[in-house]
Amino acid sequence: MAKPVNKIAHPFDKTRLEALLNRRFFYAPAFEIYGGVAGLYDYGPPGSSLQSNIISEWRKHFIVEEGMLELDTTIMTPAPVFETSGHVARFADWMVKDLKTGEVLRADHLVKNVLEARLAGDKEARGLAAQPQKDEDKKKKRKDKAKPTAVQLPDEVVAEYENILAQLDNFSGPELGELCRKHKITNPDTDNEVSEPQQFNLMFASSIGPTGQHPGFLRPETAQGHFLNFSRLLDFNNGRVPFASAQIGRSFRNEISPRAGLLRVREFTMAEIEHYVDPEDKTHERFGEVRDVVLDLLDRNVQVAGSTQVTKMSVGEAVDKGVIANETLGYFLARIYLFLTKIGINPRRLRFRQHMSNEMAHYATDCWDAEIENSTGWTECVGCADRAAYDLTVHSNKTGHPLVVRQALKEPIVTEKEAPEFNKKVLGKTFGKDAGTIQNIVNGMDEAALLRLKGELLQGTATITSSDGREFTLTPDLLTIERKTFKQSIREFTPNVIEPSFGLGRILYSLLEHSFWSREDDVERGVLSLPAVVAPTKVLIVPLSAKEEFSPLIREVSSKLRQAGVFSRVDDSNTSIGRRYARNDELGTPYGLTIDFASIQNRTMTLRERDTTDQLIGSIDEVITTVTELINGSIDWAEACRRLPEYDGTQAV
Amino acid sequence: MAKPVNKIAHPFDKTRLEALLNRRFFYAPAFEIYGGVAGLYDYGPPGSSLQSNIISEWRKHFIVEEGMLELDTTIMTPAPVFETSGHVARFADWMVKDLKTGEVLRADHLVKNVLEARLAGDKEARGLAAQPQKDEDKKKKRKDKAKPTAVQLPDEVVAEYENILAQLDNFSGPELGELCRKHKITNPDTDNEVSEPQQFNLMFASSIGPTGQHPGFLRPETAQGHFLNFSRLLDFNNGRVPFASAQIGRSFRNEISPRAGLLRVREFTMAEIEHYVDPEDKTHERFGEVRDVVLDLLDRNVQVAGSTQVTKMSVGEAVDKGVIANETLGYFLARIYLFLTKIGINPRRLRFRQHMSNEMAHYATDCWDAEIENSTGWTECVGCADRAAYDLTVHSNKTGHPLVVRQALKEPIVTEKEAPEFNKKVLGKTFGKDAGTIQNIVNGMDEAALLRLKGELLQGTATITSSDGREFTLTPDLLTIERKTFKQSIREFTPNVIEPSFGLGRILYSLLEHSFWSREDDVERGVLSLPAVVAPTKVLIVPLSAKEEFSPLIREVSSKLRQAGVFSRVDDSNTSIGRRYARNDELGTPYGLTIDFASIQNRTMTLRERDTTDQLIGSIDEVITTVTELINGSIDWAEACRRLPEYDGTQAV
Incomplete structure (x- = not known):
C-alpha cells in the first residue's frame, strides 16, 4: 500500500475522529437508547470487522506461526478459583x-x-x-x-x-x-x-445455579482457564516444554468510574498467551530471528528516578545487558512489536515500559507493558509478565492436583544417603500400634539425625522422642541404617509462565487514531489509512448507478474476488461516485473499483487507491489480479502503477 | 473427501466417543481440578479449533454470502433492557x-x-x-x-x-x-x-459499578444487542430494508440442573441473525435458489395430535401450502439445512419441528427448530423464530426512540379529510388558558365527530365537553372546519424480525457423534470423519523420526502448505508412524503426509486419506497441490487416486 501523502496537512483532531467513528458506527455506547452505561461499548459493522481482522492476524502471527495450543474456556468462574489465585483478596x-x-x-x-x-x-x-x-x-x-x-x-x-x-x-x-x-x-x-x-x-460477582449457594465471578483475565487445564495441555503436547497455550475471549472488570472510551471499559476482548518454560532454562529456540529488532525501552530504574526517557536498544543487547531478564521475555517483546507495527501501529509511538515493583500485579515477578501513544498519553495495550510458578503452584497446592512437568533425565542423578530399614514383624510385636509412629519419626529424620541414630544403634540402644513427648527405646534387631545409592531418572518441576496479554480494544482504538487524517484540500474529508490486512472491507465495488445493466458485471467481479479470498462490498446507493468514495475513505476501504458503461463495452475497470486517490485502468481480469496481489501484500502500489496505465478520466468515459 | 467405508462395522458407542473426546481434549469439564461445575465446559485445542472452523464457515455461508452487517455487543446488560424485553418476568x-x-x-x-x-x-x-x-x-x-x-x-x-x-x-x-x-x-x-x-x-444477575445501585444481567441471547442498535444499522444500510445483522458471541443461562454435556450448558457460544423485513412483504429475493431443497418437516398440528411423524417436502411446496408461513422463513430454513449438512451433519438425522403455541418464547409468533438426532434423542440446535415487531416495538415504546423504517412511497398516498383551523388569537382572548384544552379536544376528534361539529358551527354555535366535564361553547369566529387534501409521501413502519439462532456447542457435539465410528478390524481404533472444511487440523506431517535430517523438508512442506492457506501440524513424537496416524484419526485430521528417507533421496511423499487409510505417492510439489485441492473441495479422493499412483509400500522404502 502507498504511504498516505497528505497525512501531515492538518493537525490530529480528536473531535473529528470521534464524529467519524460514531457516524460510521465503528462503535457506540452500548444501550445508548437507554441512556448508556459507562464503560460498555458495542462494535458496529466496521468496528467488529476491524476487530475480527486484528484477531485473525493475531491468530496467524502467534498461534499458527508458533504452533500454540488454542483454548476456549468459560467466563463464569466459581469463587474458589479466584480465592486461590489471589484475585478475591487483591484484584x-x-x-x-x-x-x-x-x-x-x-x-x-x-x-x-x-x-x-x-x-x-x-x-x-x-x-x-x-x-x-x-x-x-x-x-x-x-x-x-x-x-x-x-x-x-x-x-x-x-x-x-x-x-x-x-x-x-x-x-x-x-x-x-x-x-x-x-x-x-x-x-x-x-x-x-x-x-x-x-x-x-474489580470482579463482577454472580451466583451459579438455582440455590444461591455457589458464588461465582466473571473472569477478569482468561489466564486462569489456561492454568487449570495445564495437565491436559501438557499431555496434548506429548509431555514436552516449552509450549504455549493461547486464548482469545471476553473478560470483565467492574471499573470504578470509566470515562476514557475504548481505553477503559468494563467488558473487553483480550488475547492471552501463556508460555510454559523450564525455570532453569529461559532461552528461546527462535531468539536469533528477533535479536536485531530495536525497541524503545523504559526500564524501572529510569522511572523511579523520575524520568520517562526511553532508550533505543536491540532486543539482543537488552537481554545481554540484563535490561530484559531473559531470552523468552525478549522474544515475546520483539514479536509483540512486529505484530503491532504490522497491523498499522506507528512504531515511533510505541514503547516498552517496565513495571515498578509496587505496580506489579500480585502474581508477577517482572512485567513489561507495550504502551502506545494516543491523544490521552501513553496507554498500556499489551502486558508481558513473567508470572514465574505462582499460579500453577497455588492451584496445585489448593487442589492436590500436581501441575508439574516430569522430564526424563538424560543422565540419571546418582546420590548416596543413609536409609533406615525396619524389621516390621519384630517392631509390631514390641510396640503394637506405636510401630507406625516410630517409623514416621525415623523416616522424617534428616541425614544428620539418621547418622546420630545409626551411631547410637551401633552402641546398642537408641532413644527417640515423639512429638507428644513419649520416648521409645530402639535396638539393632528393630532397624538397621545403611548408606545406599539412589538413582533419580525423572526430574519434576513446576514450569514458569511468560504471559503476553493483549487488550484488543485499546489496540484497536490507538490504531484508529494512528490511521486518521484529513485531506489537504478539505479538512472535512477524513481518511482512515488502515493497512489492507485489517481494513474492514478490502475492496469497494462502485457501479455508476443502481441500474440493472450493471448487475451481471457486479456479480462477476464480486464472485471472482470472493474466490480469490478478497472481501468486497458493493455500494450502489443513490449518490455520486465521489461521495461514495469519500464515505469509504472514512471506513478505511483501501481500494475501489468503478464499473461504468466502458466496463460493459470494453470490459475495463478503474482501480482507485484510497490514500493517494490515484486511479489506474485495466481489463477486468487484470485489475482483479492486481488488487488481489495488493491485498495479499505481494505487490505494492508503485508496482501496480507500473503494471497498469494511469486513468486520465478519458479512457473509460 | 471419500466416504468412510467401514462406518457401519460397529454400532455407535457413546462411551468410546466420550473417552476419545476426553483423551484428546476436545473439551472437558471446566474447573475440573476444583471438582468442576455442572454446565460449564472448556474447549481444548481440537475442540476450539473445530469450533472456530465452524464459526468461520458460518461467517462465509451467512454473513459474507448475504452481505449481513456483523455486530459485537456487550454481554453485561443493565436490568431495564431485560425488563422491557420481557426476560425479567418471563425467561x-x-x-x-x-x-x-x-x-x-x-x-x-x-x-x-x-x-x-x-x-x-x-x-x-x-x-x-x-x-x-x-x-x-x-x-x-x-x-x-x-x-x-x-x-x-x-x-x-x-x-x-x-x-x-x-x-x-x-x-x-x-x-x-x-x-x-x-x-x-x-x-x-x-x-x-x-x-x-x-x-x-434463567438469567445470571450481577451489579454494575462500585455503588451497587445498578443491577445487570448477563445476556441469555445476543438478540437485544441487535435491536437496540437498529437505528444505527438501518442508517449504515442507507435506510433500506430488508437487511440482516449477525453476531457470534457468548451467552449465559443459569440452567437449573444441567446434566447433558455440551447439550445443556450455562455458558455457550451462539450465532444469531436478525433479518429485518417489511411486515407487508415477507417474500425473499433469493427464494428461487432454495425452492427445491427438501426438508423433513414436523408441523405443530401433527405434534398436538400426539405424533412425531415427519413429512418430506420441498421448501417451495411448504410455503405454497402455508405449512411454512412465508418465503423469508422458508429461505432461512433451507439455508440452515445447507449449512448444517455442509459441515457434516447427517441429513437423515436432521428435521425441522414447529413450536406448539404454549411452547413458544414470549416474543415469537412462529418458530421452527432445526433438530438434530443424537444419542439423547432429537435436540434443538437452531431456532428460527418470527419475532414479528415485538422487540423493536417494546424498546421504542419504553425509550421514546423510534425504531422504525421510513420509506419514500413511489406513489404518494392522497387522502381527503376534515381539518379544523383555529383563530388562535381570538380563542386565547376568549378562553385564556383553556384555549389549549379546547384545541386538544377538537384535534383528538375522529372524522365523524368533526363532521358533527362542523354542522353545528354552520348552525351558529356548538358545545364541546372536556374529560373533566366542563362545557365550552364555540362559534365560527373561533374555528373553521374544512375538507382538505393530504399527501403522504413517506411510509413509516416497524419491521418484522426473522431470527435464525444457532447453538454452536449443540451443533458441534452432534457433529462429533455423527462423525464417529470404529475401524472394522479393531473397535478400539476410533475415527472422527470430520469434513476437511471443519477438521481442527487439515494435514498431519509425519516424519519417519525426530532426526535432524528431516527438518529442512518438514520446514519446506509446512511453509508451502501455509502459503496455500492449509493448516498443518507436525507429529515427530517418539512413536510408530501407525500410532501417530491412529492418534490423528481420533483428532479427525483428514490427510497425512509421510516424510522418510525416500523423500530426501527422491523428493517424494506419501499422501494418506483418513477414512480409507489408502496411501498415494508423488513428488513433494504434486502432493502439496493435490492435498490443497482436496481440502478446498475442488477435487475428491477418487480424482486424487486418478492423479497419483497408489503407494504399495515399496516405492519409498
Missing part, C-alpha cells in the same frame, strides 16, 4: 468518595488529573501554553479532567508534582490518601473533600 | 424441589425422565427390549434418568404417557405439577415427593 483498585455527594472516583486517576491540571495552569501562567489540539482535547473532556487555571507554582512544587506523576503507579492506597491530604486534592467537579482510599474489588 | 423454567433433600430438578425433565423410564420398563416386561447401545447409554447416565424396572403397564397408560411425551413442551408449570400428582412422579434418585413447580429465572 482491586483504590477508590475515594466525594464526602458530600457520594460520587465515587478512582484515587490514582484523581491525583493524576488534579496534578496535571495544576501543572498545565502553571505552564499557562508562565506563558508556556500547551499545544492547541491538547487544549481542545481538554475542553472536550472537562468532566474527566480538572479544569486548569492559570496559577504559577513554585519551582520545587512543579518538580514534586512531576516526580509524583512519573511514579504514580507505584503508590499504595494509604499513600494516595496521604498525597490528597498533603496537596489538598479535592473532587474537581465539586471542590468537596474526598474520603480515605478504600479498596474496591 | 424462566419450572423447577421442583425434592421435599426431603432440597435437591432442585427441572420439572419438565423430571416428567420426561420418569415416564420414559416407565415406558422402557414396560417394553422390557413385554419382551420388546430396547437396542443394546441405548441400554448401555442408560446405564452410564443413571443419575440423569430414572432407572427402568420391568413392569408392564396397561395399554391405555402407555398411550397416555406417549401422548404426554409428544407434547411435553406444551405444558405450563401448574400442569406439570398436576402431572406429577396424577402419575405419582417422584425424584427418581430418592423416591421422595417433589414440591409444586416454581418459576426460576
Whole structure:
C-alpha cells in the first residue's frame, strides 16, 4: 500500500475522529437508547470487522506461526478459583468518595488529573501554553479532567508534582490518601473533600445455579482457564516444554468510574498467551530471528528516578545487558512489536515500559507493558509478565492436583544417603500400634539425625522422642541404617509462565487514531489509512448507478474476488461516485473499483487507491489480479502503477 | 473427501466417543481440578479449533454470502433492557424441589425422565427390549434418568404417557405439577415427593459499578444487542430494508440442573441473525435458489395430535401450502439445512419441528427448530423464530426512540379529510388558558365527530365537553372546519424480525457423534470423519523420526502448505508412524503426509486419506497441490487416486 501523502496537512483532531467513528458506527455506547452505561461499548459493522481482522492476524502471527495450543474456556468462574489465585483478596483498585455527594472516583486517576491540571495552569501562567489540539482535547473532556487555571507554582512544587506523576503507579492506597491530604486534592467537579482510599474489588460477582449457594465471578483475565487445564495441555503436547497455550475471549472488570472510551471499559476482548518454560532454562529456540529488532525501552530504574526517557536498544543487547531478564521475555517483546507495527501501529509511538515493583500485579515477578501513544498519553495495550510458578503452584497446592512437568533425565542423578530399614514383624510385636509412629519419626529424620541414630544403634540402644513427648527405646534387631545409592531418572518441576496479554480494544482504538487524517484540500474529508490486512472491507465495488445493466458485471467481479479470498462490498446507493468514495475513505476501504458503461463495452475497470486517490485502468481480469496481489501484500502500489496505465478520466468515459 | 467405508462395522458407542473426546481434549469439564461445575465446559485445542472452523464457515455461508452487517455487543446488560424485553418476568423454567433433600430438578425433565423410564420398563416386561447401545447409554447416565424396572403397564397408560411425551413442551408449570400428582412422579434418585413447580429465572444477575445501585444481567441471547442498535444499522444500510445483522458471541443461562454435556450448558457460544423485513412483504429475493431443497418437516398440528411423524417436502411446496408461513422463513430454513449438512451433519438425522403455541418464547409468533438426532434423542440446535415487531416495538415504546423504517412511497398516498383551523388569537382572548384544552379536544376528534361539529358551527354555535366535564361553547369566529387534501409521501413502519439462532456447542457435539465410528478390524481404533472444511487440523506431517535430517523438508512442506492457506501440524513424537496416524484419526485430521528417507533421496511423499487409510505417492510439489485441492473441495479422493499412483509400500522404502 502507498504511504498516505497528505497525512501531515492538518493537525490530529480528536473531535473529528470521534464524529467519524460514531457516524460510521465503528462503535457506540452500548444501550445508548437507554441512556448508556459507562464503560460498555458495542462494535458496529466496521468496528467488529476491524476487530475480527486484528484477531485473525493475531491468530496467524502467534498461534499458527508458533504452533500454540488454542483454548476456549468459560467466563463464569466459581469463587474458589479466584480465592486461590489471589484475585478475591487483591484484584482491586483504590477508590475515594466525594464526602458530600457520594460520587465515587478512582484515587490514582484523581491525583493524576488534579496534578496535571495544576501543572498545565502553571505552564499557562508562565506563558508556556500547551499545544492547541491538547487544549481542545481538554475542553472536550472537562468532566474527566480538572479544569486548569492559570496559577504559577513554585519551582520545587512543579518538580514534586512531576516526580509524583512519573511514579504514580507505584503508590499504595494509604499513600494516595496521604498525597490528597498533603496537596489538598479535592473532587474537581465539586471542590468537596474526598474520603480515605478504600479498596474496591474489580470482579463482577454472580451466583451459579438455582440455590444461591455457589458464588461465582466473571473472569477478569482468561489466564486462569489456561492454568487449570495445564495437565491436559501438557499431555496434548506429548509431555514436552516449552509450549504455549493461547486464548482469545471476553473478560470483565467492574471499573470504578470509566470515562476514557475504548481505553477503559468494563467488558473487553483480550488475547492471552501463556508460555510454559523450564525455570532453569529461559532461552528461546527462535531468539536469533528477533535479536536485531530495536525497541524503545523504559526500564524501572529510569522511572523511579523520575524520568520517562526511553532508550533505543536491540532486543539482543537488552537481554545481554540484563535490561530484559531473559531470552523468552525478549522474544515475546520483539514479536509483540512486529505484530503491532504490522497491523498499522506507528512504531515511533510505541514503547516498552517496565513495571515498578509496587505496580506489579500480585502474581508477577517482572512485567513489561507495550504502551502506545494516543491523544490521552501513553496507554498500556499489551502486558508481558513473567508470572514465574505462582499460579500453577497455588492451584496445585489448593487442589492436590500436581501441575508439574516430569522430564526424563538424560543422565540419571546418582546420590548416596543413609536409609533406615525396619524389621516390621519384630517392631509390631514390641510396640503394637506405636510401630507406625516410630517409623514416621525415623523416616522424617534428616541425614544428620539418621547418622546420630545409626551411631547410637551401633552402641546398642537408641532413644527417640515423639512429638507428644513419649520416648521409645530402639535396638539393632528393630532397624538397621545403611548408606545406599539412589538413582533419580525423572526430574519434576513446576514450569514458569511468560504471559503476553493483549487488550484488543485499546489496540484497536490507538490504531484508529494512528490511521486518521484529513485531506489537504478539505479538512472535512477524513481518511482512515488502515493497512489492507485489517481494513474492514478490502475492496469497494462502485457501479455508476443502481441500474440493472450493471448487475451481471457486479456479480462477476464480486464472485471472482470472493474466490480469490478478497472481501468486497458493493455500494450502489443513490449518490455520486465521489461521495461514495469519500464515505469509504472514512471506513478505511483501501481500494475501489468503478464499473461504468466502458466496463460493459470494453470490459475495463478503474482501480482507485484510497490514500493517494490515484486511479489506474485495466481489463477486468487484470485489475482483479492486481488488487488481489495488493491485498495479499505481494505487490505494492508503485508496482501496480507500473503494471497498469494511469486513468486520465478519458479512457473509460 | 471419500466416504468412510467401514462406518457401519460397529454400532455407535457413546462411551468410546466420550473417552476419545476426553483423551484428546476436545473439551472437558471446566474447573475440573476444583471438582468442576455442572454446565460449564472448556474447549481444548481440537475442540476450539473445530469450533472456530465452524464459526468461520458460518461467517462465509451467512454473513459474507448475504452481505449481513456483523455486530459485537456487550454481554453485561443493565436490568431495564431485560425488563422491557420481557426476560425479567418471563425467561424462566419450572423447577421442583425434592421435599426431603432440597435437591432442585427441572420439572419438565423430571416428567420426561420418569415416564420414559416407565415406558422402557414396560417394553422390557413385554419382551420388546430396547437396542443394546441405548441400554448401555442408560446405564452410564443413571443419575440423569430414572432407572427402568420391568413392569408392564396397561395399554391405555402407555398411550397416555406417549401422548404426554409428544407434547411435553406444551405444558405450563401448574400442569406439570398436576402431572406429577396424577402419575405419582417422584425424584427418581430418592423416591421422595417433589414440591409444586416454581418459576426460576434463567438469567445470571450481577451489579454494575462500585455503588451497587445498578443491577445487570448477563445476556441469555445476543438478540437485544441487535435491536437496540437498529437505528444505527438501518442508517449504515442507507435506510433500506430488508437487511440482516449477525453476531457470534457468548451467552449465559443459569440452567437449573444441567446434566447433558455440551447439550445443556450455562455458558455457550451462539450465532444469531436478525433479518429485518417489511411486515407487508415477507417474500425473499433469493427464494428461487432454495425452492427445491427438501426438508423433513414436523408441523405443530401433527405434534398436538400426539405424533412425531415427519413429512418430506420441498421448501417451495411448504410455503405454497402455508405449512411454512412465508418465503423469508422458508429461505432461512433451507439455508440452515445447507449449512448444517455442509459441515457434516447427517441429513437423515436432521428435521425441522414447529413450536406448539404454549411452547413458544414470549416474543415469537412462529418458530421452527432445526433438530438434530443424537444419542439423547432429537435436540434443538437452531431456532428460527418470527419475532414479528415485538422487540423493536417494546424498546421504542419504553425509550421514546423510534425504531422504525421510513420509506419514500413511489406513489404518494392522497387522502381527503376534515381539518379544523383555529383563530388562535381570538380563542386565547376568549378562553385564556383553556384555549389549549379546547384545541386538544377538537384535534383528538375522529372524522365523524368533526363532521358533527362542523354542522353545528354552520348552525351558529356548538358545545364541546372536556374529560373533566366542563362545557365550552364555540362559534365560527373561533374555528373553521374544512375538507382538505393530504399527501403522504413517506411510509413509516416497524419491521418484522426473522431470527435464525444457532447453538454452536449443540451443533458441534452432534457433529462429533455423527462423525464417529470404529475401524472394522479393531473397535478400539476410533475415527472422527470430520469434513476437511471443519477438521481442527487439515494435514498431519509425519516424519519417519525426530532426526535432524528431516527438518529442512518438514520446514519446506509446512511453509508451502501455509502459503496455500492449509493448516498443518507436525507429529515427530517418539512413536510408530501407525500410532501417530491412529492418534490423528481420533483428532479427525483428514490427510497425512509421510516424510522418510525416500523423500530426501527422491523428493517424494506419501499422501494418506483418513477414512480409507489408502496411501498415494508423488513428488513433494504434486502432493502439496493435490492435498490443497482436496481440502478446498475442488477435487475428491477418487480424482486424487486418478492423479497419483497408489503407494504399495515399496516405492519409498
